[in-house]
Amino acid sequence: ETGVTQTPRHLVMGMTNKKSLKCEQHLGHNAMYWYKQSAKKPLELMFVYSLEERVENNSVPSRFSPECPNSSHLFLHLHTLQPEDSALYLCASSQDTGLEQYFGPGTRLTVT
Amino acid sequence: RKEVEQDPGPFNVPEGATVAFNCTYSNSASQSFFWYRQDCRKEPKLLMSVYSSGNEDGRFTAQLNRASQYISLLIRDSKLSDSATYLCVVNMKRPGNQFYFGTGTSLTVIP
Numbered sequence: 140e141t142g143v144t145q146t147p148r149h150l151v152m153g154m155t156n157k158k159s160l161k162c163e164q165h166l167g168h169n170a171m172y173w174y175k176q177s178a179k180k181p182l183e184l185m186f187v188y189s190l191e192e193r194v195e196n197n198s199v200p201s202r203f204s205p206e207c208p209n210s211s212h213l214f215l216h217l218h219t220l221q222p223e224d225s226a227l228y229l230c231a232s233s234q235d236t237g238l239e240q241y242f243g244p245g246t247r248l249t250v251t
Numbered sequence: 252r253k254e255v256e257q258d259p260g261p262f263n264v265p266e267g268a269t270v271a272f273n274c275t276y277s278n279s280a281s282q283s284f285f286w287y288r289q290d291c292r293k294e295p296k297l298l299m300s301v302y303s304s305g306n307e308d309g310r311f312t313a314q315l316n317r318a319s320q321y322i323s324l325l326i327r328d329s330k331l332s333d334s335a336t337y338l339c340v341v342n343m344k345r346p347g348n349q350f351y352f353g354t355g356t357s358l359t360v361i362p
Contacts, residue, residue: 172350181255182295182338182352195348229294236348237283242294 142166143243145230151249152220160215160246162230170236171213173205174229176245182229188213189236220250254278255341257353265361268329272356274339275321283342284315286324288335289355295338298324329360 143164152158164171173185187195188207202224204216213230227247231240257274264270276284284301299306301313301322312325326333336355343349 179354181354184350187348189348197349237342237344239285239297239300240350241297244294 142241143230143232145228145243145246147246148244149247149249151251152217153251154220154222156220157216157218159217160228160230160248162213162215162243164211164213164230164232164241164243166232166234166241168232168234168241169210170233170238171207171210172231172233172240173203173213173215174231174242176227176229178226186215187236194236217248220248222250225249254351255339255353257337257339257356259354259356261357261359263359263361264329266329266331268360269325269327270329270358271326272324272337272339272358273321274323274353275319276339276341276351277320278341278343279317279320281320281341281343284313284322285340285342286311286313286322287338287340287352289338290335295352298337326358329358331360331362334359 146161170189174182176182185199186205191207206214227245229245230243233240255276286298287295288298289295301315305314310327314323336357338355339353341351
């Protein structure tokens with residue numbers, strides 16, 4: 140299935156690095172999301188974009204910076220992360236906010 | 252109190268068994284409800300939306316009880332391929348547009 144793609148699939152970065160995660164959806168959806176999934180914890184919604192406008196920012200630290208240049212692409216820019224930021228980062232999209240979401244395969248991030 | 256609560260299990264059932272999961276939510280303003288399945292080290296995949304009247308998709312039946320604030324998922328005639336973690340998801344549009352995921356219920360179907 141290639142409805143929602145994410146790159147890279149795995150990323151190891153040091154605490155002083157800057158990197159970006161990329162998400163692309165091929166479903167014609169209007170809403171896109173970033174989630175964090177840590178071991179033994181539920182998915183945490185980080186950001187919501189609807190028609191390229193950010194509609195939710197759930198008190199996420201500023202070392203995570205989202206960007207949505209168009210309705211098909213979503214980025215998560217990372218800088219000066221902490222080891223506790225190591226997790227699976229999932230992108231999702233939906234036709235509109237509040238509707239069924241479709242997830243990408245995720246980026247497994249390790250911060251050393 | 253957590254927004255969404257699920258029994259983490261694990262549920263270990265033999266092939267062909269019927270198994271049911273419940274999920275409770277705390278906010279009566281919740282509007283949309285979903286069940287997802289997640290295989291180990293994979294992304295969540297939509298299993299079904301949950302409608303007020305209840306809905307069925309093959310061996311899977313989902314029900315919503317707004318008065319008691321819970322949703323349920325029933326799996327009949329379990330298959331080995333049903334082994335996964337089942338996530339309950341609740342959406343609220345006020346305040347903000349929030350999706351809350353449960354921690355998931357683990358199911359293993361045994362031959």
